[in-house]
Every structure is written in C-alpha cells, then in structure tokens.
Amino acid sequence: MNDQILDRLxxxxxxxxxxxxxxxxxxxxxxxxxxxxxxxxDVYEIGMSHLGSRILYHVLNGMEGVRCERCFxxxxxxxxxxxxxxEELFTLETRAPLKSFDxxxxxxxxxxxxxxxxxxxxxxxxxxxxxxxGEDMPLIIAGGPCAVNPEPIAPFxxxxxxxxGEEAExxxxxxxxxxxxxxxxxxxxxxxxxxxxxxxxxxxxxxEYDEHGFKALRRLTDKAPEKVTRRVLDDLDKAPFVGxxxxxxxxxxxxxxxxxxxxxxxxGCRFCQxxxxxxxxxxxxxxxxxxxxxxxxxxxxxxxxxxLSLSTGDYSHLHELLPEVMDRMExxxxxxxxxxxxxxxxxxxxxxxxxxxxxxxxxxAPEAGTQRMRDVIxxxxxxxxxxxxxxxxxxxxxTGVKLYFMIGLPTETxxxxxxxxxxxxxxSRLFYSMPKEKRGxxxxxxxxVSTFVPKPHTAFEWCAQDExxxxxxxxxxxxxxxxxxxxxxxxxxxxxxxxxxxAFSRGxxxxxxxxxxxxxxxxxxxxWSEHFKPVAWQEAFSECGLTVAxxxxxxxxxxxxxxxxxxxxxxxxxxxxxxxxKAMAAQTTKDCRQGCxxxxxxxxxDHRCFA
Amino acid sequence: MRIIAALHERGRAAYLSHLDMQRxxxxxxxxxxxxxxxxxxxxxxxxxxxxxxxxxxxxxxREWFDVRxxxxxxxxxxxxxxxxxxxxxxxxxxxxxxxxxxxxLTGHLAAARYTLWVRPERAFSAAEVGSALDKLLQSEELMxxxxxxxxxxxxxxxxxxxxxxxxxxCDGASFALDVLGELTAGGGLRTxxxxxxxxxxxxxxxxFRCRREEMYFDGLPGLPSLGKGKYE
Numbered sequence: 001m002n003d004q005i006l007d008r009l010x011x012x013x014x015x016x017x018x019x020x021x022x023x024x025x026x027x028x029x030x031x032x033x034x035x036x037x038x039x040x041x042d043v044y045e046i047g048m049s050h051l052g053s054r055i056l057y058h059v060l061n062g063m064e065g066v067r068c069e070r071c072f073x074x075x076x077x078x079x080x081x082x083x084x085x086x087e088e089l090f091t092l093e094t095r096a097p098l099k100s101f102d103x104x105x106x107x108x109x110x111x112x113x114x115x116x117x118x119x120x121x122x123x124x125x126x127x128x129x130x131x132x133x134g135e136d137m138p139l140i141i142a143g144g145p146c147a148v149n150p151e152p153i154a155p156f157x158x159x160x161x162x163x164x165g166e167e168a169e170x171x172x173x174x175x176x177x178x179x180x181x182x183x184x185x186x187x188x189x190x191x192x193x194x195x196x197x198x199x200x201x202x203x204x205x206x207x208e209y210d211e212h213g214f215k216a217l218r219r220l221t222d223k224a225p226e227k228v229t230r231r232v233l234d235d236l237d238k239a240p241f242v243g244x245x246x247x248x249x250x251x252x253x254x255x256x257x258x259x260x261x262x263x264x265x266x267x268g269c270r271f272c273q274x275x276x277x278x279x280x281x282x283x284x285x286x287x288x289x290x291x292x293x294x295x296x297x298x299x300x301x302x303x304x305x306x307x308l309s310l311s312t313g314d315y316s317h318l319h320e321l322l323p324e325v326m327d328r329m330e331x332x333x334x335x336x337x338x339x340x341x342x343x344x345x346x347x348x349x350x351x352x353x354x355x356x357x358x359x360x361x362x363x364x365a366p367e368a369g370t371q372r373m374r375d376v377i378x379x380x381x382x383x384x385x386x387x388x389x390x391x392x393x394x395x396x397x398x399t400g401v402k403l404y405f406m407i408g409l410p411t412e413t414x415x416x417x418x419x420x421x422x423x424x425x426x427x428s429r430l431f432y433s434m435p436k437e438k439r440g441x442x443x444x445x446x447x448x449v450s451t452f453v454p455k456p457h458t459a460f461e462w463c464a465q466d467e468x469x470x471x472x473x474x475x476x477x478x479x480x481x482x483x484x485x486x487x488x489x490x491x492x493x494x495x496x497x498x499x500x501x502x503a504f505s506r507g508x509x510x511x512x513x514x515x516x517x518x519x520x521x522x523x524x525x526x527x528w529s530e531h532f533k534p535v536a537w538q539e540a541f542s543e544c545g546l547t548v549a550x551x552x553x554x555x556x557x558x559x560x561x562x563x564x565x566x567x568x569x570x571x572x573x574x575x576x577x578x579x580x581x582k583a584m585a586a587q588t589t590k591d592c593r594q595g596c597x598x599x600x601x602x603x604x605x606d607h608r609c610f611a
Numbered sequence: 612m613r614i615i616a617a618l619h620e621r622g623r624a625a626y627l628s629h630l631d632m633q634r635x636x637x638x639x640x641x642x643x644x645x646x647x648x649x650x651x652x653x654x655x656x657x658x659x660x661x662x663x664x665x666x667x668x669x670x671x672x673r674e675w676f677d678v679r680x681x682x683x684x685x686x687x688x689x690x691x692x693x694x695x696x697x698x699x700x701x702x703x704x705x706x707x708x709x710x711x712x713x714x715x716l717t718g719h720l721a722a723a724r725y726t727l728w729v730r731p732e733r734a735f736s737a738a739e740v741g742s743a744l745d746k747l748l749q750s751e752e753l754m755x756x757x758x759x760x761x762x763x764x765x766x767x768x769x770x771x772x773x774x775x776x777x778x779x780x781c782d783g784a785s786f787a788l789d790v791l792g793e794l795t796a797g798g799g800l801r802t803x804x805x806x807x808x809x810x811x812x813x814x815x816x817x818x819f820r821c822r823r824e825e826m827y828f829d830g831l832p833g834l835p836s837l838g839k840g841k842y843e
Contacts, residue, residue, distance in 0.1 A: 003622075011668065011818070016626040024638070024698040247638060249631045249698070301638030301696070332641075333649065 001095040005087060012081040017250040018044040019078060021070075021092030024247040025299065027057070028093050032067035034177060036060050037091055037101040037138070039071045041116035042109075042525075047072045048246070049254035051308065052144060053107050056165055058243035063170055069093035069101075073116040074123065076524065076531065082123055089123035098124030103176060104138045105169075106157075108146035111504035112497065112527040114153055117142075118519040121156070128516060130158050130203055135186055139176060143169070147200075148230070148277050149456040149564035152504050152511035154202035158186075159193045161200075162567060163231030163277075164263075166239050168198045194224040198231030205566065207509045213550065214508045214563045229568045236263055236282035241292055244299045256304035256337065257296040259289060261321075265310035266592035266609065269367070270378045270459035270583050271409065274310055276571050277457055279599065280609035281592070286317045286324075293325055297334050305329060306337040313338070314593070339363075362393050365404035369419025375586045376411050378459075378579075383423065390427050391434075399440035401427065407474045408452040408466035410583065417474045420449065421481035428486045443487030449478060451498040455505050456564045457571065459579035464555040465502040471495040496534045497527065503551035508563035511551075514540045572601035612680050614689055615716070615834070616706035617673040620665070624700030629664040635698065636661075636676065642696040645689070648679035662716035662826055663723075663794060666803075670822040675834065677709070677716050707833055714831065722774065722827040722837055723794040725802050730785040731810060731817035737781035743812050744776050744788075755804040769808070772800035794826065 010016040038057055040047030047053060047070075060068035069091035074082065082089060088097040098104055098120070106117055118128055121140070127133050130140065142153065143161035150160040161168045175196060179189040194201040204224035208215045219226060233239055245257060264281035265274065284292075293305055307325070309315065326336050366386050368374045374381065390401060405420045424447050431443040451471050454463045466474070475492050482490045504511060517540035518533075525531040541548055556562070558577055565573075575598065582589060589597055592609060618636065620627070627635065637657055640647060647657040658679040665671050686706035693703050747753060750770065757767040775791040792800025806819045828834045 007820070010626055016667065017628065017631055020623040020626050022623045022699045024635075024642075024696070026699075247635075247698075249627050249635055251630070251634070298644075299642065301641035303641065333647075333655070 001087065001090050001097075005085065006095065009078065009081045009085060009087065013075065013077045015075070015250065018072065018075065019092065020249075021095075023249055024301075025244040026093060026246055027061040027068070029061060029067040031065065033065045034067070034103070034173060035096075035101045036066060036068040036173065037071050037098055037104045038068055039098070039104060039106045039117075039120055040109075041073050041106055041113040041120060042527075043075055044072045044248070045250065045252040047107075048248050048252045050107060050109060051242070051258050051260060052109075052165065054242045054245065054258075055240070056105075056169055057246070059166055059169060059240050060173070062240065062243070063173060066173060067093075069096070071098060071120070073113075073120055073525070079119060079123060079524075088125050089120055099126055099138065101138045102180075103173065104140050106140075106142040106144075108142050108144035108153070110527065111146055111152075111501050114504060114515055115519050115523045115526055117153065117156065118515065119524050122519075129155050131155070133158075133186075139186075139189070141172070145274065145277060146505070148273070148567055148569055149505060149507070150200055150202065150567070151207070151509050151563045152507035152515065154509050155512040157202060158190060159199050159201050161198060161231070162228055163198045163569075164233035165231070166233050168196065168231045171196050172199060191221075191223040197229060200228040200567070207563070209508075209510070212560075214561060216561055217563070217566050227566050227568045230277065230570050232280070232570060233263070233282070236260075237284045237288050242296070245296055247300045247302070254306070255302075256306050257293070257300055257302045258306050258308045259293055259296065260284065261289060261307050261309045261312055261315050263309070264609070266314060267311060267380065268378050268579075268589050268592065268597070270376070270579055271367075271406070271452060271455070273455035273458050275458075276576075276599075277569050278310065279571055282609070283316055286321045289321060290324060290328070294328065297329070297332060303333060304335050304337060306339055308339065362398050362400065363402040363404065364389060366423065367404065367406055368409060368416060369405060369421070369423050370416045372586050373409060373412060373416040373419065375588050376583050377409060378583070378588050380588055380591065383426070386423065387426060387430055390430055394431055394434060394439045397440055399431075399442060400444040400446075402446040402448060403427070405447065405449045406452045407449055407478070408471055410452075410460055410463045411586075412466075412474075414474075414477060417477050418481050420447065421478060421485065424482065424485050424488050428488055432486060445485070445488045446491060447482065447485075447488060448491040449475070450493065451495045453498050453502045453505060456562070457567070457569045457576070459576050459583055461506065461562065461576065462556040462558055462560075462580060465499065465552045467549070467553050468495045468499060471498075496537075497532060499548055499552045500526070500537060502553075503548050506563070507551055510544065510546060513544050514546060517543055570604050571599045574601065575599040612683055613709045613711055613713070614678045614680060614684070614686060614706055615675060615709045616678075616686070616690065616693075616703045617675050618671075618701060618703050619673065620671050620701055622670070622700045624698070625668055625670040628667045629661070632665070632674070633659070633661065635701070639693060639697050639701075640678065643692040645678070645684070645692070646681040648681055660716065662720050662828075663796070665823060666821075668821075670820075672822065672824050673705070673826055673835075674823070675716055675826050675828075709833070716828065716831070716834075717796045719828045719831045719834075720795050720826060721793070721829045722791060723799070724824045724827075725788075725790045725792070726779075726822045726824055727788040727790055727802060727806060727819055728785055728821075729788065729806055729810070729817060729819045731813065731815040733815055734783045735781070735786065735813060735815075736783075737778060737786070739813065740781055740786050740809075741778050743809060744778060747809060747812060748773070748776060753805075753808050755801075755808060757801075757804070767804075769800060769804050772798075773805060774800075776805075 060066050071091045139158050141159045142157050143165050147160050147162045175192045179192050190201045193199050204221050206218045262283040264278040266281050269275050329336050367379045454460045518537050521536035523533050523536050649655040660677045662675040690703050690706040752768050753770040754766050755769055756764045772793040777789045779789050780787040802821050810817050827837045
C-alpha cells in the first residue's frame with residue numbers, strides 16, 4: 001500500500017496510531033524467503049499487550065530467512081474505510097496484504113474474538129474455510145489458550161498449534177519450507193504438519209453427531225494422530241523471551257515491561273483453565289530474571305515493570321527476587337508491579353516498599369463468598385487470609401482494594417451469593433475500625449462479580465452454566481445485600497456475553513456455521529458492549545437449528561463424549577473426574593508444591609513439577 | 612542543567628497524538644540514559660515540556676522542547692545520544708544549553724510557520740489561487756465557525772491570527788502555501804480553518820496536509836523570533 005492511500009485511510013479513522021507501525025524495536029528483516037503474518041483478532045492496544053504474541057514475534061524473527069510482521073483487527077471505522085476504498089488488510093511492518101504472506105497465524109486468547117478472525121480474513125480477501133482455499137492461498141493457522149478446544153473454529157484453519165509455541169512454531173515453519181522446497185501439494189504439506197507433536201490438522205478429522213449432539217470425531221487418515229498432545233516447553237529458563245521488546249507509540253492496555261517469572265500454577269483452582277493447561281509449573285531463575293529486567297528496561301525506556309505469571313506470589317525465590325528487583329529498579333525510577341498476588345502470600349514488607357514507589361490499587365480474588373464454595377472450587381484461601389491481607393494493605397496506607405468474585409458456580413446456593421456481600425462488609429468494617437491515624441481517609445472497596453463460564457479441560461468441564469434469568473436473580477440479590485457496605489461499590493455485567501462464551505468454549509464444529517452467519521449479520525468486537533449484537537447471535541444459532549442453551553446450560557454426563565476429547569492437554573481426564581467428584585463433595589486438593597497430586601498419569605509422569 | 616532542542620516528526624510519526632509524542636520522547640530520553648530531573652510529589656514525572664501541542668496528522672520540522680537534567684552534558688552529545696534511540700521519523704536538532712532563569716517555552720511562544728499542501732476537488736491555476744489569497748489578506752474579517760468545549764458552534768474571526776500567506780507551488784491538481792500565523796499557549800491560527808476559508812472562497816472543497824516548519828518565541832534569546840514589534 002502506498003503512502004497516499006494510507007494517508008487517505010488514516011484521515012478517516014479515530015486512532016490512526018493503531019495502523020502506522022514504526023515503533024521503536026520493530027523488526028523488518030530485509031532478506032526473507034519466508035514471510036509470516038502474526039495476527040491478533042482484536043485492536044492494537046489489546047493485541048500489543050499480549051505477551052505470547054511478543055514472544056512469537058521474537059522467536060520467528062530470530063529464525064534465519066523468516067520475516068514476521070504484525071496485523072491487528074481493524075476497528076470498525078478502519079474496516080469501513082478499507083472496504084470503501086477497495087483496499088486489503090495490511091501488516092504494520094511493510095503494509096503488505098495478508099494474502100501475500102506464506103503463513104498467516106492467529107492468536108486465540110478469547111472466544112469472543114472469533115468473529116474478528118472472520119473480519120480479518122474477509123478484509124484480507126482470503127476465503128473463510130480451509131477447504132475453499134487453494135494452493136495460491138497462505139497457510140492459515142492458529143494457536144493460544146483457546147486452541148485446547150479448537151472445534152468451533154476448526155473449519156477455518158489449516159492447522160492449529162496446541163500448547164507452548166516457542167518450539168512448535170519454528171518446527172512448523174521449517175516443515176513448510178521443506179514442503180515448498182519439495183514442490184508438494186497443500187495436502188502433502190498438511191500431512192507433514194500433522195506429524196509435528198502438538199499440531200492439529202482439522203481437515204483430517206470428521207465430526208459425527210446424533211440426536212444428543214456431538215458423538216465422535218473420526219480420523220480420516222492415519223497420517224494424523226488419534227489424539228493431539230499439547231506441546232510443553234521443558235526449560236523456561238533457557239527458552240527465548242521477547243528480545244528487544246517493541247515500544248508502542250500509543251497507550252496500550254498493559255503499557256509496561258512484562259517479565260514472565262514462571263509458567264503454570266500449582267494451586268489447582270478447579271474452574272481455572274489456565275491452571276490446568278499450563279502445567280507443569282516452570283520457573284525462570286532469579287539470575288535470568290534480573291538480567292532480563294535490566295535489559296528490557298534499558299532497551300525500552302519503560303518506567304514500569306510487571307512480574308507476570310498466573311500466581312507470582314508462589315514463585316519459589318520471590319523473597320530473594322523481589323527486594324533485589326525493586327532495589328535495582330528504584331535506582332532507574334522504574335516501579336515494579338505484581339499482578340496476580342495471592343491473598344495468602346506473605347508480603348507485608350514488599351507492600352510497604354511498593355507503596356514508596358507508586359501507589360496503585362490492590363486486587364484480591366477470593367472468587368467465592370463462603371468457605372464451602374471456596375472449597376468446592378479449591379480456592380484454598382480463608383476469610384482470615386483475606387482479612388489479614390487487607391489489614392496489611394490498609395496499615396501500609398492503601399485505601400483502594402478490589403475484590404473479584406464469581407457467581408453461578410457449581411453447587412452455589414443463595415447463601416454463597418450473599419456471602420460475597422458479607423465478606424465485603426467485614427473488609428469495610430476492618431478498615432473503619434482501625435484507628436484513623438493508622439489508615440488512609442476513605443475506603444474504595446470495589447466488588448467485581450463475574451459470571452462463571454465452565455471451560456474445557458477443567459474439573460468443571462461437564463457443568464451447566466446458570467441460565468441468564470438465574471444469574472440476574474443472583475445479581476439482584478447481591479445488589480440488595482451490598483447496600484450499606486460503607487465504601488463498597490458493586491460491579492457486575494449483563495450475562496448474555498458469558499453465555500456465548502460458555503457456548504464457544506465448549507462448542508463443537510457446528511458452531512463454525514453459527515460464527516459465519518453471525519459475522520454475516522455484522523457481529524464483530526463482541527466483547528465491546530457498543531458492538532455486541534445479542535439478537536444477531538440468537539438468530540445465527542436458530543438458523544443453524546441450534547440453541548445457545550444446549551451448549552451453555554446443559555449438564556453433561558461424565559461418560560459423555562466431549563468435542564475436545566481428541567486434545568490431550570497432558571492432565572488426564574481421570575484426574576479431572578476425580579477433581580470433579582471431590583468438588584461436589586466440597587473436598588479440597590492440596591497445592592502441588594506440598595506434594596504431587598498425580599494429574600499427569602503414567603504417560604507423562606516425568607513432567608512432575610515438584611517431586 | 613537545562614537543555615532546549617527541537618524534535619522533527621516526519622512521515623508516519625505525524626499520526627501520533629501530542630500525548631503519544633510526550634511518551635515517546637520521555638522513553639527515548641530514558642533509553643539514552645539521560646540523568647532526568649523528576650517532579651516532586653505523588654506521581655513523579657520527568658521535567659520534559661514541549662513548547663506547544665501539534666495536531667494529530669501534522670508533520671513538524673521543529674517541535675521545541677525543554678528538558679531538565681542532573682549534571683552537565685554537552686548539547687551535541689545530548690543530540691547524538693538521543694538520536695540513536697528515537698524511533699523512525701523522529702530526530703532532534705538545535706540542542707542548546709539554556710540559562711535556568713530563561714522563561715518557559717510555552718509562556719513565550721508567539722507564532723509558527725507552516726507549509727500546507729492543498730488538494731481541492733477541482734483544479735485551480737496559480738493565478739486563481741494567488742488572487743484568492745490576496746483578497747483574503749486584504750479583508751478585515753475572515754469568519755469561521757468554531758466549536759466550543761461545550762460543543763456549540765460560535766463565529767470566530769481568524770484574520771487577526773493570520774500574518775502571512777503565500778503561494779509557493781501549483782501544479783493544477785494541488786498547490787502549496789507558506790503560511791505564518793499566531794501560535795501561543797492560549798491558541799492561535801487554526802490552519803484547518805484557514806484552508807477551509809480559502810477553499811470556500813474558491814468555491815470548492817478538498818483535503819490538505821500540513822507541516823509545521825518553525826516556531827517563533829518572544830524574548831527568549833537564542834531561539835527563533837519574529838523580531839520585536841513586527842506583529843503586535
């Protein structure tokens with residue numbers, strides 16, 4: 001695309017900085033025999049905040065002869081401008097059309113971005129369905145956490161990478177090159193890809209249904225494995241990270257250096273998909289992290305660094321790492337952020353110190369209001385843990401605390417829902433019962449309540465989601481109970497979006513047709529309330545002879561075939577069933593750090609994290 | 612010490628907002644490991660200030676800015692180190708040490724010179740554009756509609772803010788203007804409004820691109836100025 005056309009497009013959009021590229025540390029390799037377009041199906045500010053895409057950008061550009069460029073979902077104003085000008089969607093690095101790339105790869109972070117994948121393909125003048133794309137089209141692939149149930153989007157992709165991409169993506173790229181050098185057909189290329197561990201080629205399988213719904217996934221060729229096993233990167237400490245991190249011009253959602261301290265989590269919360277699909281826990285060494293922190297701050301100029309993981313408070317050497325990082329960063333006037341802090345982490349000293357650099361809100365996630373409910377979901381924190389953490393925070397001068405909860409959890413009763421308000425009341429009382437000179441002035445207690453979405457490959461993968469009416473009733477119950485909580489503020493959301501999320505996270509291949517129809521009816525950016533079109537989605541389901549309810553609100557039998565059954569995430573189904581049964585009996589499972597719980601079974605016994 | 616320098620923004624960098632520019636310059640200063648001075652208080656920020664804000668979509672040859680540093684640095688080194696770590700389309704020049712008691716750039720900002728490339732819907736000859744410009748410059752009043760903060764439209768006379776305007780090129784499809792206008796902390800000539808008045812006068816509509824060529828200051832020795840009394 002030339003400058004003049006780009007100028008014309010940019011003059012028509014609200015935030016032109018989303019589309020210009022040219023950021024500091026952008027990579028544009030001059031010599032490349034293989035070009036990879038790394039696509040993110042949401043806007044720039046969100047896509048650029050995704051650590052996984054940054055890692056892949058670095059890994060792919062680090063391969064000889066490979067040039068990896070970025071492309072994000074254009075906001076609706078740019079979509080319209082492109083369509084009216086008859087222009088194709090382009091990458092930021094060289095403004096080349098998507099169609100001109102060898103491989104186009106999408107990151108799957110959130111089910112409610114799926115409609116944007118179709119928008120991007122459409123604007124790239126690329127046919128939606130794998131079977132409609134000939135030899136002249138790029139290889140269209142995907143990866144990311146949602147790939148653990150690839151079925152709702154399976155017909156769109158030639159191949160899907162399941163699990164860690166650091167090693168799998170280069171293997172896929174090399175297989176592509178070998179295939180091209182040998183002058184092979186697309187079919188032959190796909191056979192090569194299917195032989196790579198962790199790579200799923202949807203067209204080699206066919207789904208069967210009966211009157212109850214999904215029945216089986218039949219393998220069409222012995223070139224493809226019966227089960228696709230998730231890729232697991234063995235040594236995170238030696239793995240490549242983000243290299244010279246790109247520095248966006250415009251403000252993005254996570255506008256800071258993100259340092260991945262560890263991957264995986266040992267806590268075993270039963271609702272948490274990430275907790276299962278990133279096992280085993282792998283940590284980076286303190287030495288590596290300190291070196292990466294210094295280098296990333298130096299080459300970006302950021303004044304904030306975040307120590308990222310699913311539960312940073314659990315990092316084995318946190319009490320050695322944190323003071324050292326904070327000390328070194330303070331000298332450079334860089335503040336250190338600790339997201340995902342567990343309530344039961346003992347961090348009083350660290351909190352005091354962080355307060356001296358910069359004051360931000362503290363966030364805790366008790367997830368449920370009563371101990372019984374927390375035992376069901378295996379969130380092994382107690383009311384005492386929460387009150388102690390809040391008390392520490394208040395004494396250190398914090399006045400803003402955010403508490404995250406879910407409603408609609410399996411076995412939930414009204415008592416559990418009301419328990420959320422009870423807990424908030426106790427936190428509020430704790431604050432106001434402290435002597436005025438020991439605490440800040442006014443409390444800002446935000447209670448954020450989301451709707452539980454059952455996810456595949458968790459202990460709750462069989463569970464029904466509450467119907468919208470029931471969720472609304474529980475929300476009203478809470479609104480009433482939260483009145484009179486001094487300093488408290490309740491946040492909750494309309495629930496149809498989480499119903500759709502529930503449908504797509506546990507959907508089968510029939511949902512691809514629903515997606516196509518919804519996209520045709522104008523659905524895009526569904527997670528943005530101003531664009532969400534619930535009626536269009538309902539219509540799309542009914543035109544396909546399906547209902548959202550059968551996907552979202554139906555309790556599945558433990559013996560029922562599941563659409564994602566061919567994906568082996570290394571945690572065994574037998575383990576998940578055991579966890580499900582313990583949940584129903586409100587029995588807890590200990591943290592893996594206190595001894596192995598045996599989630600991998602015999603086949604992957606060598607993957608143990610803490611022997 | 613205090614350093615004053617000019618930043619240029621060319622090509623794609625024109626599409627950055629003023630806030631983007633501030634962020635980008637601050638991060639570049641940190642990458643260059645400049646010993647920045649920070650403000651006191653709750654959320655300390657480095658003492659870096661642009662003379663004015665540039666509209667999104669405009670290029671600039673000289674956005675003057677002011678930085679406070681701990682210790683001494685040779686202005687030429689400041690320039691070289693910063694230029695190594697600025698993104699594509701941006702570079703600093705004219706770095707100079709400024710006395711501490713020199714006033715703020717913003718407080719002394721007076722005027723700016725622009726190049727405007729106008730692409731009208733239909734073609735005009737150089738003579739047509741030239742005579743239109745003459746007529747506009749001869750009139751006492753150039754009324755435009757201005758949107759206030761509350762969203763209401765109010766009439767505004769932009770003639771007092773327009774100092775000079777000259778046609779520098781015309782190739783039929785488009786023409787270029789050299790325009791000098793007021794620019795102060797409180798406002799100044801809105802080039803967009805001026806282009807619209809001109810196109811209106813020509814009986815056409817169209818699009819335009821803009822580049823700020825220079826900023827002028829009153830009473831800041833060493834910085835560009837228009838000369839005392841010239842446009843008072």
